[in-house]
């Protein structure tokens with residue numbers, strides 16, 4: 282048996298199909314989901330740019346802090362270098378010790394000062410713990426000599442390191458070459474404790490929001506990272522900022538730690554997708570209800586056959602199509618069940634329904650796919666047959682009579698109805714659908730009368 286709500290076959294009804302409703306629902310969902318992603322993309326790009334600006338400003342802050350800490354060291358070293366330049370040949374060890382002691386007392390992270398005359402270290406302050414440094418000859422140190430030589434050649438103070446110190450531990454060394462009358466006299470080295478220096482430089486920068494790393498840019502080879510996580514230099518989220526230090530460069534990498542915004546992004550995304558799903562579903566349900574309404578308006582709910590309205594439309598279409606094949610015929614068959622009321626009265630309305638459904642199904646299975654059988658109303662059905670001829674219509678009518686009158690089994694009973702049929706042929710009988718229907722109805726009535734007469738005689 283056919284379902285009550287069948288899909289209209291015509292292309293013009295495509296907009297009222299369930300498939301269209303499903304596609305429209307999916308399209309609404311996809312479009313909204315894409316819109317959510319695009320908006321989130323804009324939002325993220327903007328947030329990213331803001332975060333990078335903030336990171337850059339933080340990196341600038343770090344650079345300023347390190348510079349100010351470094352300036353304190355340079356200031357001390359330059360002062361001592363001034364003394365050495367003035368007093369070169371008259372240097373008195375006790376005087377140097379006193380100056381060094383004074384400078385050391387006022388400096389925070391300076392581990393020691395070392396003064397070399399020529400290339401050999403002569404004086405160190407404080408002496409305790411640094412005895413090993415006295416007598417150290419730079420020109421014989423494979424690791425230190427290239428740097429020392431560069432400082433002398435460049436004639437400018439150079440920040441070296443962090444390096445492993447002769448006296449143990451890690452240090453930053455500020456080397457300052459002393460020249461007397463343009464001739465190299467000796468080297469002043471100020472050794473700064475790396476950890477202490479960096480801690481006091483960056484203590485103000487200690488921040489829950491950012492992580493950072495600092496590296497020395499080598500002339501050759503990769504940067505040497507001496508503070509923080511080296512991976513930051515490879516991170517796409519990190520910003521890099523370089524800074525000049527005496528005769529060299531440091532590089533800062535700064536990244537904001539996982540921002541609370543990431544969680545918010547996910548919530549926004551979930552909310553957006555939820556809205557997209559709900560609106561997609563709403564669109565589907567809306568169109569589905571329209572489909573159902575349209576089907577209710579065009580199909581008979583008991584038999585699933587086209588109703589009178591759709592039949593009239595199809596008949597109209599069939600007649601307009603006929604113009605293309607004028608030699609063929611179009612048949613309109615009006616069918617009315619006889620003694621149907623008696624089935625209702627004797628076996629109940631439900632049994633009558635089954636009879637109507639069965640008759641509808643039998644006729645539907647008999648006709649071709651392009652033809653139409655519709656419920657005209659009550660126990661009346663109408664068949665439209667296209668591209669046919671008179672003989673074929675007669676054969677079809679005979680088969681339909683047989684099909685309708687073949688007993689129908691309902692609850693173990695074989696119920697039988699009679700049938701009256703009236704046929705009108707286009708264009709022989711009429712050329713308008715109204716006229717054809719009228720003629721077919723009239724002939725069906727005559728058929729019924731004939732049957733009645735035959736039964737009574």
Ligand SMILES: Nc1nc2c(ncn2[C@@H]2O[C@H](COP(=O)(O)OP(=O)(O)OP(=O)(O)O)[C@@H](O)[C@H]2O)c(=O)[nH]1
Nearest residue numbers: 583618619620621622623625630631633634659660
């Ligand atoms: N079960 C059922 N009965 C229906 C339905 N629609 C109409 N009917 C009944 O079908 C009958 C149609 O009336 P008639 O055509 O006069 O009945 P009939 O016994 O076939 O009369 P003749 O055609 O003169 O033989 C009425 O009794 C209606 O109540 C329906 O959907 N289901």
